Amino acid sequence: MALKKKTLASVTQALAAHHHLKYKICVSGAAETGHCSPGAIQKAEEVGREIAKRGLVLVTGATVGIPYWAAKGAKEAGGMVIGLSPAASKLAHIKTYHLPVDYHDVIVYTGFEYSGRNLLLTRSSDAVVTICGRIGTLNEFTIVYEDKKPNGVLEGTGGVADLIRDLVDKSHRGVGSTVFSKDPADLIDKLVACIESEERKHGIKGRAL
Numbered sequence: 001m002a003l004k005k006k007t008l009a010s011v012t013q014a015l016a017a018h019h020h021l022k023y024k025i026c027v028s029g030a031a032e033t034g035h036c037s038p039g040a041i042q043k044a045e046e047v048g049r050e051i052a053k054r055g056l057v058l059v060t061g062a063t064v065g066i067p068y069w070a071a072k073g074a075k076e077a078g079g080m081v082i083g084l085s086p087a088a089s090k091l092a093h094i095k096t097y098h099l100p101v102d103y104h105d106v107i108v109y110t111g112f113e114y115s116g117r118n119l120l121l122t123r124s125s126d127a128v129v130t131i132c133g134r135i136g137t138l139n140e141f142t143i144v145y146e147d148k149k150p151n152g153v154l155e156g157t158g159g160v161a162d163l164i165r166d167l168v169d170k171s172h173r174g175v176g177s178t179v180f181s182k183d184p185a186d187l188i189d190k191l192v193a194c195i196e197s198e199e200r201k202h203g204i205k206g207r208a209l
Contacts, residue, residue, distance in 0.1 A: 052079025
């Protein structure tokens, strides 16, 4: 009986240790960064580092530009990075789409091109960070907005990121779960607080992948 109790306690402890899973934070941003504000690339790297420092998982579109630099920052800080590619295979990812494979631990080849990839990318994340950006980034922002997920905007980075506050205001539907900041660390803290608040509201305990 004592042995059974000891075994049961060991199993319970093991389950508890594996229950504390990590939030996934997606970084959405411009693949072409020529129009971004000076310092936007460095801020993207800093966002990646802040995600990694908190033990969170970075999710990207497995692309160049802002998401790539965020992945670099996360990996250099010892974090985990998952990419969702628009391509159907590694060969197509590299040869057809001309996208990188470095600074990622896992790349999922969706085969859904960019628009389908964007939906999977945002739906598989607990929150999304917008840095600079163009139309594709705006598409990802609006998906997250409609899904009522935490949406973080790093202002001062140019492009879509510096238009969103005004767009949301003029859309007359409120900010929803959107938070704004010019500081990467502050923005990630706000997003984590939003995720935790939503989970408490719905009675969810622990972190969910």
